[in-house]
Amino acid sequence: MSQRTVMNEGDIHRSITRMAHEIIERNEGAENVILLGIPSRGVPLAHRLSEAIEKAGGGHVDVGSLDVTMHRDDLRRNPTRAPAPTLIPDDGIDDMIVVLVDDVLYSGRTIRAALDALTSIGRPTAVQLAVLADRGHRELPIRADYVGKNLPTSRSERVYVHVADVDDADAVIIEDPR
Ligand SMILES: O=P(O)(O)OC[C@H]1O[C@H](OP(=O)(O)OP(=O)(O)O)[C@H](O)[C@@H]1O
Ligand SMILES: O=c1cc[nH]c(=O)[nH]1
Numbered sequence: 001m002s003q004r005t006v007m008n009e010g011d012i013h014r015s016i017t018r019m020a021h022e023i024i025e026r027n028e029g030a031e032n033v034i035l036l037g038i039p040s041r042g043v044p045l046a047h048r049l050s051e052a053i054e055k056a057g058g059g060h061v062d063v064g065s066l067d068v069t070m071h072r073d074d075l076r077r078n079p080t081r082a083p084a085p086t087l088i089p090d091d092g093i094d095d096m097i098v099v100l101v102d103d104v105l106y107s108g109r110t111i112r113a114a115l116d117a118l119t120s121i122g123r124p125t126a127v128q129l130a131v132l133a134d135r136g137h138r139e140l141p142i143r144a145d146y147v148g149k150n151l152p153t154s155r156s157e158r159v160y161v162h163v164a165d166v167d168d169a170d171a172v173i174i175e176d177p178r
Contacts, residue, residue, distance in 0.1 A: 007149055007172035009164075012132065015148030016045070019130055020052035022146050027097055030058035032125070034093055036066040038102040038114055039084035044165035045132055046101035062089035066100065066121075068113035086117070093122040099146075103161035105131040108142035133172055135159045 007015070024030050030053050037046030043065045050061045069075070069083040100114050111129060118127065130146035135153040151159060153174060162171045 001178070002176045003173050004176075005171050005173050006151060007133070007170075009170040012148070012163075012170045012172065015132060016048050016052050017056070019146040019148060020049055020056050020058070023049070023053060023099060023128075023130070024056055024058040026128075026145070030061050032095075032097050033058075033061050033099055034089055034096045034124075035061055035063045035099050035101055035130075036088075036093075036114075036118075037063065038100060038110060039065055039067055041103040041161050041163050041166060042101045044163045045103060045161075047165075048163075049099075049101060049130065062091075064088045066114055066117055068110055068117050071113035071116040073109060073113065086121075088121055093118070093124045096124050097126045097128065098124040099128045099130050101130045103132050103163075104159050105129070105134045105142075105144050105147075106137055106159075108138045108140035111142050112140050132161055133159055 027033055035046040035050055037043035046063045050063045053061050064087045065085055067084040067086045069081050128145040131144045132148035133151050134144055134147045135151045137155055156177060158175045160173045162169060164170050
């Protein structure tokens with residue numbers, strides 16, 4: 001097995017800062033934006049994006065978390081996943097621009113489940129997607145609006161995002177089982 005670090009703390013910080021600027025530019029400000037992190041690591045990343053948006057002059061952006069466990073299409077194959085909290089800002093998501101935040105985008109199935117989960121919560125004006133790492137190999141017609149880094153990978157590899165809030169330090173690592 002081999003591992004290689006493809007993003008370090010500085011790279012992750014710069015990517016989040018850039019994505020924050022892109023969110024502000026695309027939405028002509030961030031006053032109608034809500035960030036919903038997908039547990040587990042999407043949630044601390046959403047908080048960091050919110051801080052970066054505020055630093056970039058976009059003002060305060062609410063952050064919540066969206067658990068997708070019960071909406072997954074592999075629930076029957078893997079029934080032991082523990083649900084995580086869904087926490088929606090008090091004013092809800094109606095007529096807001098929801099930016100879903102996740103660490104890795106791969107098959108797209110987690111994001112499909114997130115879109116399903118959102119429909120029971122409200123009707124946003126638009127839903128956008130921010131991911132720290134896009135490793136390709138999509139199985140559904142889903143793409144990210146904001147990407148920290150595109151990581152060409154083989155299917156046998158696995159991408160691990162470490163965030164200091166949960167792990168020891170910030171890093172993005174590709175693990176090759178061979
Ligand atoms: O595009 P996909 O094929 O759905 O893969 C991406 C998802 O996989 C990982 O979550 P995982 O299910 O491993 O759980 P975790 O967040 O608890 O690590 C990652 O955090 C994404 O949410
Ligand atoms: O490589 C992968 C694939 C799915 N989810 C991850 O976090 N990494």
